[in-house]
Amino acid sequence: GESVGLHLPTLSVQEGDNSIINCAYSNSASDYFIWYKQESGKGPQFIIDIRSNMDKRQGQRVTVLLNKTVKHLSLQIAATQPGDSAVYFCAENIDNAGNMLTFGGGTRLMVKP
Amino acid sequence: DAGVTQSPTHLIKTRGQHVTLRCSPISGHKSVSWYQQVLGQGPQFIFQYYEKEERGRGNFPDRFSARQFPNYSSELNVNALLLGDSALYLCASSPNRGGYGYTFGSGTRLTVV
Numbered sequence: 178g179e180s181v182g183l184h185l186p187t188l189s190v191q192e193g194d195n196s197i198i199n200c201a202y203s204n205s206a207s208d209y210f211i212w213y214k215q216e217s218g219k220g221p222q223f224i225i226d227i228r229s230n231m232d233k234r235q236g237q238r239v240t241v242l243l244n245k246t247v248k249h250l251s252l253q254i255a256a257t258q259p260g261d262s263a264v265y266f267c268a269e270n271i272d273n274a275g276n277m278l279t280f281g282g283g284t285r286l287m288v289k290p
Numbered sequence: 291d292a293g294v295t296q297s298p299t300h301l302i303k304t305r306g307q308h309v310t311l312r313c314s315p316i317s318g319h320k321s322v323s324w325y326q327q328v329l330g331q332g333p334q335f336i337f338q339y340y341e342k343e344e345r346g347r348g349n350f351p352d353r354f355s356a357r358q359f360p361n362y363s364s365e366l367n368v369n370a371l372l373l374g375d376s377a378l379y380l381c382a383s384s385p386n387r388g389g390y391g392y393t394f395g396s397g398t399r400l401t402v403v
Binding site for chain 2: 218219221222
């Protein structure tokens with residue numbers, strides 16, 4: 178399939194290392210945040226979400242951190258695997274205003290075996 | 291369970307033509323949203339439909355229109371195609387009007403020549 182992001186910032190990590198992907202969001206009124214993974218030829222796939230009343234949420238191998246003071250979101254992937262190679266997007270939403278998501282620019286994660 | 295299905299998967303059109311893209315949401319999902327993803331960028335919101343009514347519109351010209359049918363499937367129409375309309379068009383469905391529970395389809399790759 179076609180590449181999703183030819184000119185995106187790239188994070189290159191060794192298999193087994195931890196990865197941290199950062200995102201700055203734009204709207205201080207946003208109260209719901211989502212991380213998506215997008216592989217070539219596919220639509221964005223939900224990874225993890227967090228609401229603005231939390232500052233940390235953990236899933237399986239993934240953790241999302243939210244810093245509302247500086248409008249910053251990060252995704253931590255533990256023990257990164259080759260299957261984690263993809264483009265990662267953060268998205269923000271004002272939940273009671275419909276479900277328009279505003280996406281960040283994306284980061285390409287490349288995992289070296 | 292079937293996910294969000296979009297058709298066609300790929301399409302080539304000539305400038306000035308019209309195109310119709312189709313989306314079937316996950317069973318039980320009443321909200322459908324459309325996004326445009328230009329190569330190298332994050333998806334941009336075009337429309338949200340919930341219970342067959344337009345609930346949100348992004349910053350796109352009037353050449354873009356959509357509708358939702360009684361079975362909650364949706365069509366996105368684009369008139370007078372421009373080269374800049376070449377993109378991956380993504381459909382997402384969710385159970386309700388808010389941002390929680392979004393699931394994306396794999397998209398329709400539109401190329402305008």
